[in-house]
Amino acid sequence: MTPSARLSAAIDLLAAMEATPQRPADALANAFFRERRYIGGGDRRAISARVWRVLRHWRRLHWWIERVGGKVTPRTLVLAMMALEPEARENPQHLFTGERYAPLGLIGSESSLYAQLEGQGLLHPDMPPAVRLEVPDWLLPRLERTFGDGLEAELAAMDGEATLDLRVNLLKSDRPTARAALEGEGIHAVDTTLSPWGLRVAGRQPITSCAAFRSGLIEIQDEGSQLVVAAVGARPGMRVLDYCAGAAGKTLGMAMTMENRGHIVACDVSEPRLEGAVRRLRRAGVHNAERHLLVAGDRWARRRSGSFDRVLVDAPCTGTGTWRRNPDARLRLREQDLMELTEKQAAIMDRAAALVRPGGRMVYATCSVLREENGDQIAAFLARNPTFSLVVPDGADDDLPAGLSTDGQVSLTPRQHHTDGFFAAIMQRDAG
């Protein structure tokens, strides 16, 4: 594709996103490229990169366009990005040509918008803080409460590029062997510093098509997510419950630390998600897992009350810790979503706690950085459930690196740990 044709596709993709603002951008992009199979890998990456640059600077671009009296459209968004981003010097006259496959030529108001914005830089002293920091207005005070003085630096890191992390599947391999297998396929990876099973890959690589992935030696999993598995400390012979298992990302990791011995149940309220687990469990060589679809008034759960050594609650959350991957998610997040999610999290935790055996543990986790979903939830849960208390990880009943938590709670952030934002709290039920 010519640079103009790529730009035209980026504008079309932004228009598709504008038409369905509640749909995640990556899902929309996948559908967009599926319908245009003639767009090759390199072109797809270039188109996505342009669109994601716009998504990352969404509020700032809107602010600039409106400041100079322009109208926000997919065309003016990419145009403003060209004008404001000093690294990407592009001449719009050479791209908006109106020729075959290129966007139509610039109209007068667009040329004038470009001229007014050219060389300004993305930030401006008059920008309100929430615009400058690219977060919804209502969320800023909550992020301030979470991060205090570190707010700007934490948000800057949450705005960066996500890393590509793999978890080596010890059921089938070990870290040096898996690393060598990847190297043999031209993929260079280094050991992660916090997760004992992690590899970090340089750059974007087509992992799912490599042999090491297809044969189950590795799984794609952020290092922070691996550390949630490490916090559970599932051991061979245990009865383990993954209460919000989704497509089993963490079930796979726990089955691994159980060395395929004992029993692990992956539960969820979503049948399609649980269905997604089947292939992954098979590929990873997991033999000790069962799936269970939770329904209202679940009798299955009632019969298993107080019977699990470990229960993981990987709760549905705002996902604020994953903004590096989904910059558009912060634009969609509404205050009401947070309210509904915190209610749901508390209810799920109470239900899951009933399944923990006396002396057993529950780990509550989110991929959010917000205190409302993390520490506040734990404080409220412990007040409601005095038979549970936080336990400080010691590396024996868990697989966490020393010093990561001094109070039984782990808060990971892209800035401090170079992982996605994750939270985990380890709670033990009294032996009774």
Ligand SMILES: C[S@@+](CC[C@H](N)C(=O)[O-])C[C@H]1O[C@@H](n2cnc3c(N)ncnc32)[C@H](O)[C@@H]1O
């Ligand atoms: C953060 S995701 C889980 C991700 C998964 N553990 C993984 O590592 O890939 C949260 C999951 O909670 C599930 N969920 C939502 N409400 C639930 C409920 N009331 N009980 C159990 N699971 C629920 C969602 O369907 C979703 O799959």
